[in-house]
Every structure is written in C-alpha cells, then in structure tokens.
Amino acid sequence: MPKIKLPTKSPRIDMTPMVDTFCVVLTFLMLTTTMRQPEPANVDTPFSISEKPTPDFNTMTFLLSPDNRIFINFDNGPDTAYKFRPKVLAEMGKRYNIEFTEGELREFEKYPSSIGFPIQNMKAFLATKNNLERTAMQTGIPVDSTDNQLAMWILYIRQVNPAVQASIKGDSKTGFPIVKKALDILQERNVHRFNLITSLEATKINM
C-alpha cells in the first residue's frame, strides 16, 4: 500500500506577542532598576518587622563584616551637585597631610561602594583599576585609640554635611565587640540616632 506522505512543515510560531510582552517587561525592569552595588564584604542583614525604607540621600553607612572589619560609605544620593564625597576626602587629606589631585577626588566620587582601608592607602587604592586588587586592599578602617580614622571620617562627614544620617549595616554573625566599638565611636561624636539596616520579615503575635 502506498503511504500517504504528508508534507512536513516546520510549524511557524508567531513570536510577535512574545516580543511585545518581553518589551514591556524589559522596559519596566530598566526603568525601575536600582543597581545593586557590590559591597566589599558579604553581609547578610538580620530580619526585623520594620517597614521604614532606607533613606536615599544624606546617609553614611557603616558596614560591619563578620570578620570584624569596618567599612564606611557616604553620599548624598543621586544628586551629586553638592560634591559631598570629594569634599570629605579633601578634608581627610588635609588632616593626614595627603594632597589629593583633582583626578583622584573625581575617582573617589565615582567609586560607588564602601571603603575600608587606612587613608594612607587611598592614593594607591584610587590608582589601581583592578577590582580584585581593590578588594584585597580593603582591610578595614583603623579604629584603635591611637589612630582612630573612623572617628575622623565621621567628624568630617558631619562637618561637610550636617544633615547626614547614620546607618549601620551588619551581618547577623558579626561579633558584638565590633558593633559596640562602632556605636561608641559614633556616640563620642554625638551621634545618638541610628538606622539599623534590616530585611523585612512578617511576624504575628498571639496574645
């Protein structure tokens, strides 16, 4: 018996609706995205029921990593007309007798993440372009009583921008002594109001 041969047609799928949807989703994501800045240390924030969002500008954030390093980050948000970061760095340079060039100040302004190294290494840090090398340089800001650079950062940040708010971002496993140290240094500089950065978690109470 002769077989009836059906012509094998590759089914054509009309992709237009799919492309439409993708376009919409893509546009949405592109417009809403706020890039997640890579932090120099991995930090898993603890959970809380607080629903207050993090402030967008006028912040100084202290990053406390589980291996007892302290990092600091500060900016005045997307509005950089005020040139908050380079001003602070220039002040710090004056304090520690380091002359920063215009280019270095701009480089520091552009660097999006937290810093955690002695100010003496700042020039070397800004000069290197290699991210791995930069990460390796992040050894934490010195907080000893003889060389308390964290206190100096706080001092100049608050001088340049008095409206700044302190936030603390710590890993749940960060030991308490380093937290205490950071809180003490802040309190010595008369900062008594803190924002603790947490992730949201719903909890129900049973009476």
Next chain:
Amino acid sequence: MAEIIQEEKGGGKKKAKKLAPHIDMTPMVDLMCLLITFFMLTTAFSKAKVMEIVLPEKLTKGEPPRIPGSRTLNIILGPDNKIFTYPGSVKPEEFNNIPPILPPLQETDFSATGIRQLLLERNRTLARKIQDFKDQVLTGKIVLNPDSVQGTIRRMKNVDDTGPIVLIKAYKKANYGNFVDILDEMNICGIARYTFVDIAWYEEKMVESAAGITPEAAKASSN
C-alpha cells in the same frame, strides 16, 4: 474607475499571492531573554528596611536617671543566641557580699514562646491596647491616615506607666543579629520604654556562671 478583479478558476494568469514579509524574531527574543534575566538578577527588588534606634547620651556628669526597680527588666544577650533576664537591679555591694546575693538569671531564647511571651506578659495591658487599636483601624472602625496611627500608638506608649522598663545589655559573645532581634522584639511587643546600656562587670560574671563559661575562657575570648 473602480475595478473589480475577479478571480478566475483555472486558466488565465495566476496572480502571485501577496505575503506579508515574515521576520524571524527568534534572535530578538533570545536577546531580550538575556537582557531580562540580567536585569532581574541585578535589580534589588525589595529595598532594605531600616529600624531606628536612639541611644541615650553618655553621661559625663550628674547622676543617671533613677528608675523604679520593680518595673525594671534586665535583658542580657548571651553567647549562642541565649538570652538571660532578671528583674530589678543588683547593687555592687550585694555582689561583694560573701556569698554574693545575686538575683537568679532566667534563661530564655528568641522563639515566640521565649522572650516574646515573657515581654508580652509583662506588657499585657499596653500591648493589648495597641493591638485593639490596630484591629479597629484594620477593620475600618477608626479611619485615620497612617501617620496619625503611628502618632496615636506613640502617645499610648508615652502615657503608659504599667509596662516594664527594659534595659538591654550585651555580653561580648553576643552577635549583631541578637542585638537587632531583641530590638525587633521590643517593637513587636510594643514595649514603651527600652534602652541599650553597657553591661556591668557583675553582670558579665553572672552570665559566665549561668552559661558555664570558665573565667579563663572568658579572658581568652576577650583578648
């Protein structure tokens, strides 16, 4: 003049059917898929939240404010996610007695039946008031904007004089997660008055004896 083109069956010239040019969208879809994946992964969808805390100023002169011992509840964050609590206060003189008279430390944990129950029990009146108020707002019996809801709760806390005054202290082996958790519990239980204070040396001793840490181990960990 209008023309009517009639199709003729068979014979005549066959007109080539006009086909809409078909564009192959597959590479475009591929690219978009990649872009969407990239944006999805890099987007921080839920913004991190913050919890506000105001620490008391360090006293350089003058006496610390006096608070009634009967309402005081001390919470010490211990090692291994343990919490130790004791009511009232210890005077250093009492500790120097031989044998030292110390209030018994009560051990508890961060579970809902641990510290939360303990706090809710001591804060029952206020917590119930706040909860009732929130329920009424939720069910629409009271219509207020969110700011005045927060304000009303704050006022309730301000005038409250039944709840405990909680002093939070941290032993050096506690971690930051414990610290945030306990402050969170304060918010959950609606504690009106709480603050974070430095741990006293006799309290460190109390924790060490309760948690079974030898003085040598304690000293080694502090170095």
